[in-house]
Amino acid sequence: MDHHEETTNLIAGGKVSGTEVYNGAGEHLGQIHDLMVDKRSGKVAYAVMSFGGFLGIGEKYHPLPWSTLAYDERQRGYIVNLTNDQLKGGPAYADDLEPEWDRDYESRVHGYYGVRPYWDQ
Template sequence: MRSMQLRTLLAAALVAGSLAPYGSASAQGAPQSITEKRTDVVQLASGYRASKLTGADVFNKSKDTIGTVDDLIVSPGSDRSTYAILSVGGFLGMGKHLVAVPFNDLQITNRRVVLPEATKKSLEALPEFKYAD
């Protein structure tokens, strides 16, 4: 009976020891404090899922298709701005031109992504976006 209690106590100590690193986050060995913030989940649930936006056609105010959403990227800076990576031109994925536009410039209404003042030509004139290696 005593050896069974000892085994149980030892197993609990091993589990607790293996879970200890999960109690605090650390980066490069330095302890990090994690602060929690309340989120309005009802409002958040009415937002846009990146997985649903990727591949969506982008239109201008004249309802012309001017590109597609290729990706969404959050900048690494302190402001954490979000950019939409748009694919413009090309055919069947060949010769496409990727450009980055601030996500806030896009208007999303009735499941339609609109960049009102843009044209294919104006987007193709933007510097090409290239992913970092």
């Protein structure tokens, strides 16, 4: 078995990028652009979702706390219980303006989505 292949419960980080994201109604919202991993625990803290734009132009990146995503075997993608409007109003950044990933920014992200911070779980 190639060490980059998926097992039942695990997936290589490089393969998560590009995975589709849907809302609870099955509507396509975007796709996973990248993951942010906590250096100390090794746990995934955020999935950064690409959303909006056309052919990569004007795309925004939305950090979603990992706890807001659930993998759906049937759709082979992640489900978030968020509307388009909730996503549009959430913390986001352009490709060339990545935020300072400090506790202040991370607290705002978790506060917006109403979930406990990963460092407090």
